Amino acid sequence: MDIRLLDLLVCPICKGSLQFDREAQELICPRDKLAYPVRDGIPLMLVDLARDMTLPAPSPEAPAAARACNADAAA
Numbered sequence: 001m002d003i004r005l006l007d008l009l010v011c012p013i014c015k016g017s018l019q020f021d022r023e024a025q026e027l028i029c030p031r032d033k034l035a036y037p038v039r040d041g042i043p044l045m046l047v048d049l050a051r052d053m054t055l056p057a058p059s060p061e062a063p064a065a066a067r068a069c070n071a072d073a074a075a
């Protein structure tokens with residue numbers, strides 16, 4: 001992603017400046033604890049797509065509810 005673009009990007013919620021996480025390819029709003037995805041170098045500044053950083057990351061140790069959901073899909 002063009003790093004200069006970062007200067008132009010602000011959080012759509014709080015209008016604050018964002019931090020680019022190069023490894024995760026996410027634009028992070030520290031205030032709202034939201035991470036906006038960057039796909040193919042294009043920042044997707046949509047609240048619907050933003051990841052809530054206060055929630056634990058998904059892990060293979062999924063809760064029982066998630067496994068039940070998968071079972072339903074397979075059936």
Ligand SMILES: [Zn+2]
Pocket residue numbers: 011012013014015016029030031032
């Ligand atoms: Zn924000």
